[in-house]
Amino acid sequence: MIRAARTLQILVAGAVLAGAALSAPAAGAAPASDGPAATARARVAADELMSSYEPVKAWFPSSWWNSAVALQTVGDYMERTGDRRYLPQLDNTFEKDKGVFPAGYLSGDPLLGNFTSRAIDDSEWWGLTWIQAYDLTKNRKYLDMAVTIAEYVEGYWDPSTCGGGVWWNGERTYKNAVTNGLWIRLTAELHNRLPRDKHWLGRAKEGWNWFTASGMINSAGLVNDGLRDDCSSNGDTVWSYNQGLAIGAGLELWRATHDPKLLTTVRRLADAAIAPGGLVTGGVLTEYCDAPGRTCDDNGKQFKGIFMRYWMDLADTTHDHRYTAFVAQQAATVWGNDRDAADRLGERWSGAEPNVFDWRTQASALSALIAAVPSTPPTRSLSATTDPALPVVMPSTGAATHVKLTVDVQATGREPLQVAVRATAPSGWAVTPPRSTVLLRPHGNAVPVHSSVQLDVTIPAGTPDGRYPVSATATSGSQLSFSTRADILIANTADFDTGTAAETPWLWDADGSQSNGVQNRFADGHSYFVYRFPFPADTTTASATLTIDNEFVVQVSGDGQQWTTVATETQPFHDGENKLARTFDLSAHLGPDKAAYVRISDSFPDDGWGGRVYHVTATHD
Template sequence: MRPSFPLLAFSTLATLPNTYAQSDITDPTKRAELALSALQIWYNAATGLWDTTGWWNSANVLTMIGNLAKADPNNGQLVDLTKRIFANTIVQAPAMNPQQGIEDQSRTQSFNEQSNGTFTLFNGTRTGYTKVIDENGDYVTVYPKGWGQMTGEYIDVKSLPIFQSQGTSQATEDADPDDWLDGFYDDDLWWALGWINAFDVTGNSDYLDLAEGIFEGVTKAWPTNCSGGGIWWSIDKNYANAIANELFLSTAAHLANRADNKTFYVDWAKRELDWFLGTGMINDRGLINDGLDPQCRNNNRTTWSYNQGVILGGLVELNKASPNSSYLSLAARIAKAAIDELSDDDGVIHDECEPNCGGDGNQFKGIFARNLQLLHQAAPDALYVTTIQTNADSIWENDRDGGNRLSVDWAGPFVPPANASTHSSAMDALVAAITVK
């Protein structure tokens, strides 16, 4: 485990030039680059995370920036910045893990389902980091007191990896998978996917090794008490939900196309998919509900946008690793059902929590857009193009303030204040639009 990093230092690291006439921009790449400049005001080089948002959210920001670099690979300044962010975050962020090491500690298991249906997690070893599903079905994350507020003697931020040579093994080779585990398996796997993307951009196998190690740690969560398969949401082993299992599928499938032990990862992905399809979490409308109740039945909770998205990327990657026409057919059915149900009359995607989605729900829609773009790459469809472009255009025209900050309601009007979560989520749609223009 890494020691706590003794400083709080905010760095508005060098960003891309803000040179475009912003109100008239229609080019998707220029829009995304301007939005990146606004996003990086929140990047804290000392922590390796983005201020105003949470631990797992920062993994998604990392992934989105990697996707932007992949969408515009000839922009040397952008690619260099992206590599430096990877190199800095892999060193600095572990000290910010809100519950580092808990998966190796002794733990108690308990479950409380109140009369109103609220799921609450309990564990005697907790640091103060927890997640609950409230009476409205919304996810609420609570961080330890003082999390994100590092104190101590000043250290020049120019000494941090982001200011050194980009992508060096010195910044990555000592990465320890245990540093990224926090007792919530969805968090763990968001980081695994982020580091897989870092490998794609840099070719540095240290990032891939880290992702493999994180995935191996999460395999210990298999199986649940439902039909002998699936992974739990957390070490408390009291809830089997869609997002953790979709991420397990997606991470395994991504690794199958990159790591040496392809058969191992294909097997895990197929086992997960077979179990998932047998749970009934996909309802009769073709949408995925939040998870299973204590009797292992579909709990009919919210059909969040990210639950309709993550599985798309997983199925695309599994089809690459082990082609089967049923994978892309299933992905298409889920994607089209989601677009139909989650879009307003103008084609803009919404989650039902808007405009008060909190730190978790703010991130969800971008994850759907990101994975819809992956599906379109594998199985092009005019509906996907229209959806991505419609949402990207609406974000830029209706959900942006004078500083190019992006908020939660993509249809507008702008809901203040924006933060790194709302902004990066909206950027996922902007980035997706680059490749479908």
């Protein structure tokens, strides 16, 4: 559940974004047929997503249904590419999270066991996730769990109201598109995997017939959010995930029945999505909340990825050039415009600012990259990443600075690869070595092999503040090439809003903190977040100023391990009444390397209103 007080999204019922004709893929983008490049890009993005997976609670903090969709996306990635490294994490989640949990532990609602709760759509998302796990492993326990979830949801099908449909919640207050699109897809997927099934096929047909007659599909072929109490369409916002689920539901039912009328309806839904007045702006899939002046909440951040999951199914099923071209356009746009040096993918695929980056936006945009991977994965691929990708340098006066970088090169395939790595830096800088070679011996697609190159970057004294790219390109033969970079931030002071790209280089450990937009990072419960300020070697005094409110604890450290508490809010503030710019002297807490760490957490971890930071500055003498 998302707290309304922290949701910056602006909702206007019935408004949709104006569409535009599809444009050509971005200049320099790999063509849709370039399977090795598409696979490598998906791998890099999937690895970045999984860096946010929390193995103890076995989820992505701190969202329940979003975690289901993220894990299903990782399953899509593994199925599409042949990579199988993340099967243990899927099973970890299955075994640890299938029990009963109180409200607030994994979900705002109590979890009733077997991934069910009063949120019926949340339960359905988990059902689809476990079918994906079954497809990958053929382990029957996953399919059995999906059946158990479907049996629970079936109890909320109610023909006494509006003639049918599944209720959205346990209180039976709303019938909507997402719950019923999920129901049709879930039951059709079960039928297509259970020999001699008739029951789930009947439920899928019944659900489809009710949904398509409900009025939620408007005259333009776009899916509105749900029904009013009088059973008429409420005309609410056309969210991309509702459109995508309707497409996906029809496709899976078509596979079960081969009824051509189903594909006719699916094509109408798909064509409406990319037509003027649909879900596309300037050739880019655009959520209503992506528009200027609006911000997607934690739910909306993942909607476009769900759309692309089922659009991939559409392109695979129909082989229609319009649909495959749309896949290529979205993947090229995400990779070219919506990616930072750390390979994080943002909310706005066009790259428009302000952009938001977190694991939800990563999972969503990853689906666009997965869709561009050929259904038969390539026999080999090559990728590279840089660590750290966003280093910060606060330089000493009159002295050159050195930064150590590691370029990690990964490959899949069956034959040895001789890989040349060439590094470049801004004019006047030096990078050593500028060229190197590594030999990789891959053994299939299931587990990529890797090797590393260490780089030493010399930054001249007097370099002005700003961001400076240091790039590395890995090449093997004439067909495999992949570029990566580090964006080195030179800054004499820190000065940034939270929830922005400017915050990222300073955010040393995000832990389970969240950001719902600009000037909004918070840590609830036992989560926290840490900023690191690498002050120069000649620093004698330093301080940090945080604009902060709600129930905060502020701690400082010189090594990021031993902490000293410097401020604690003792009153249960929930609505920012105590918002204030507070300054903390860091001078006595500088480490041997003059770095300082500032950690923010929750002084009342049981009520969910932890420290929220809006703006940060840090200075030194």
